[in-house]
Structures are given as structure tokens and as C-alpha cells.
């Protein structure tokens with residue numbers, strides 16, 4: 001599914017984000033930036049050891065050894081990935097919606113898109129942030145994620161933003177949310 005917004009494109013796809021040929025892919029990282037399970041592990045495996053080395057450097061030099069806060073984003077090269085860049089963002093853990101999860105999830109998308117734009121990136125692909133191990137219900141995450149992307153594209157001349165869903169079920173949820181948003 002593909003819609004046009006203010007001269008930009010927003011696409012929903014199904015597949016493995018590590019194979020994606022956008023300028024940048026987004027990693028649903030954890031604050032340590034040291035890799036993990038799910039999409040994070042898949043991206044690190046496909047990118048090769050250079051990615052972890054650069055993540056260690058970012059932790060030390062940009063974050064002064066601290067964790068990357070939830071909702072914030074940093075950028076690295078893509079190493080052995082088809083994508084030139086990886087943008088790492090930390091999604092909120094779902095605590096039932098009482099800990100500001102929607103605003104934090106919006107922040108992930110907004111900050112990733114801003115960072116992409118600042119680096120001259122014209123195409124970017126996101127996974128479904130927080131809806132795996134972090135437990136965010138996919139039908140709620142879909143509306144919040146797509147709203148943040150649509151708001152950004154209405155304001156900016158960016159290019160193409162894609163969501164890479166990892167199952168047909170997730171794709172159906174995001175498709176329904178996008179149809180609702182586009183009226």
C-alpha cells in the first residue's frame with residue numbers, strides 16, 4: 001500500500017528490513033546500543049561487526065557512556081547492509097499506556113525522521129517499533145506511528161517513508177490504521 005502526502009510517499013510493506021534498499025533503515029534498539037533480540041539482532045547480524053564497533057563509539061563519544069534515552073535517535077553507517085545508514089531509536093516498553101507510551105513512540109518516529117532529514121536521507125524504512133518484546137499492542141502502535149509520520153510528511157519535503165511489517169497480520173493492522181488516518 002502506498003499513499004502520497006504533500007509530494008512525499010508513505011508505503012506499507014511486508015518483509016525483512018535487513019534486505020531493504022532505502023537510504024536508511026531504523027533499528028528498534030535498546031538504550032545500550034549493544035544489540036539484542038528481534039529486529040535489533042537481525043540488523044546487527046546482517047550489518048556485521050562494524051556496526052557494533054560504531055555503536056560503542058557513539059555510546060562513549062555522543063552519549064558520554066550513558067544509555068540512549070527512550071524516544072531519542074542516533075545514526076550510524078550501514079556496513080554490510082544494503083542501506084547506507086542505520087538510525088537507532090529506543091521505543092517505549094508498554095506498561096498499559098499509563099507511562100506516556102504514545103508520546104514516547106511518536107518521539108521515536110519524529111526524532112528518527114528529523115535525524116534522517118538532517119543527514120540528507122531521502123528514503124527511510126521503519127520496523128514496527130515496540131510491538132515485539134516491548135509489548136506495545138500493534139493496533140495502538142500503528143495509529144500512533146502513522147500519525148507521527150503523516151504529520152512530518154505534511155510539513156516537510158522528504159521523499160519516501162516505509163514501514164516494513166514482519167507479518168501479514170501486522171500489515172493488516174497498519175493498513176487499517178492508515179486508511180482511517182487518510183479518511
Ligand code: ADP
Nearest residue numbers: 016017028038039042129130131132133134166
Ligand atoms: P521492540 O523491543 O521494540 O518491541 P522487537 O525487535 O522485539 O522490538 O520487535 C519489533 C518488531 O520488529 C516486531 O513486529 C517484530 O516482529 C519485528 N521484526 C523482527 N525481526 C524483523 C526483521 N528482520 N524485519 C522487520 N521486522 C522485524
